[in-house]
Amino acid sequence: MDATDVKDMVRARYGAIAAGTLSDTPSEAAACCAPAPAAASCCAPAAPALSAASCCAPAPAALNDAKSAVMGYSADELAAVPEGANLGLGCGNPQAIAAMQPGETVLDLGSGAGFDCLLAARQVGPTGRVIGVDMTHEMLAKARANAAKLGAANVEFRLGEIEHLPLADATVDVILSNCVINLVPDKAQVFREAFRVLKPGGRLAISDVVNTTPLTDDLAQDHDLVCGCIAGAAPAAQVEAWLTEAGFTAIRIEVKPESRTMIATWAPGRGIENYVASANIEARRPVA
Numbered sequence: 001m002d003a004t005d006v007k008d009m010v011r012a013r014y015g016a017i018a019a020g021t022l023s024d025t026p027s028e029a030a031a032c033c034a035p036a037p038a039a040a041s042c043c044a045p046a047a048p049a050l051s052a053a054s055c056c057a058p059a060p061a062a063l064n065d066a067k068s069a070v071m072g073y074s075a076d077e078l079a080a081v082p083e084g085a086n087l088g089l090g091c092g093n094p095q096a097i098a099a100m101q102p103g104e105t106v107l108d109l110g111s112g113a114g115f116d117c118l119l120a121a122r123q124v125g126p127t128g129r130v131i132g133v134d135m136t137h138e139m140l141a142k143a144r145a146n147a148a149k150l151g152a153a154n155v156e157f158r159l160g161e162i163e164h165l166p167l168a169d170a171t172v173d174v175i176l177s178n179c180v181i182n183l184v185p186d187k188a189q190v191f192r193e194a195f196r197v198l199k200p201g202g203r204l205a206i207s208d209v210v211n212t213t214p215l216t217d218d219l220a221q222d223h224d225l226v227c228g229c230i231a232g233a234a235p236a237a238q239v240e241a242w243l244t245e246a247g248f249t250a251i252r253i254e255v256k257p258e259s260r261t262m263i264a265t266w267a268p269g270r271g272i273e274n275y276v277a278s279a280n281i282e283a284r285r286p287v288a
Contacts, residue, residue, distance in 0.1 A: 003185035010183050011136055013227040018138035064088030077119055085146040086115045091179035091278045092207025103127040104173035109162040110180030114143030121155045132157040163189040167197045177206045182232045191246040198285040206281040209233040213275045233276045248283035255279045
């Protein structure tokens with residue numbers, strides 16, 4: 001697949017998730033991009049207590065909240081957003097490492113249904129601003145509807161690719177992203193764009209999947225694993241190199257080995273937990 005093929009496939013997959021029309025045919029089966037509790041096998045029949053949940057359909061709100069709780073979101077955070085904002089598509093909690101302050105401008109790369117944007121809006125307050133960018137029309141529609149439900153006047157959502165951000169230079173204090181950059185073919189360009197739109201002294205706080213061991217050919221070429229946040233993951237050393245080349249400093253990448261237990265549920269029986277892990281990625285644009 002070339003870059004255009006990957007983008008088209010990812011856009012179609014996540015558009016279908018947002019619209020609730022995801023097919024259960026093998027070619028379109030969802031590879032869930034979120035750590036599920038052990039009882040909820042992502043791409044296999046769910047445990048009896050979670051029998052309403054299927055990998056090939058949007059999970060019920062309760063299951064999505066259970067996934068997000070495993071990733072570090074508090075009960076207060078989960079209760080603060082409308083039903084449907086949390087689609088359970090992350091692989092960590094960038095809110096926990098972003099240290100957002102009242103009055104700051106926050107950008108979410110690949111904002112989906114608005115979950116992290118709406119939580120960030122609470123932290124930056126009415127004097128702050130939150131901008132979500134997503135390339136999927138269906139996700140944008142869902143995110144805008146969720147913001148309207150809360151009356152969140154300090155949040156907006158823009159159509160765009162995160163390699164070509166629809167923002168001016170040096171206008172953002174904090175950039176968040178949750179399990180999205182691994183889906184982009186040109187990850188180095190994402191980090192260059194992030195650097196461009198950050199103000200001097202601005203910071204990056206990302207949760208994503210990194211590659212820890214080279215994938216086997218069958219895993220690397222599996223289309224479901226491309227959309228499922230596995231096949232597109234890059235090694236932490238490569239991510240650090242891209243960040244450095246873009247101009248970032250104070251780079252910190254914390255690989256989370258404990259995430260392997262949860263990652264194993266994304267594609268049971270495939271052994272993907274031996275090749276990837278979730279990571280917290282932090283960096284800053286220098287002041288001068």
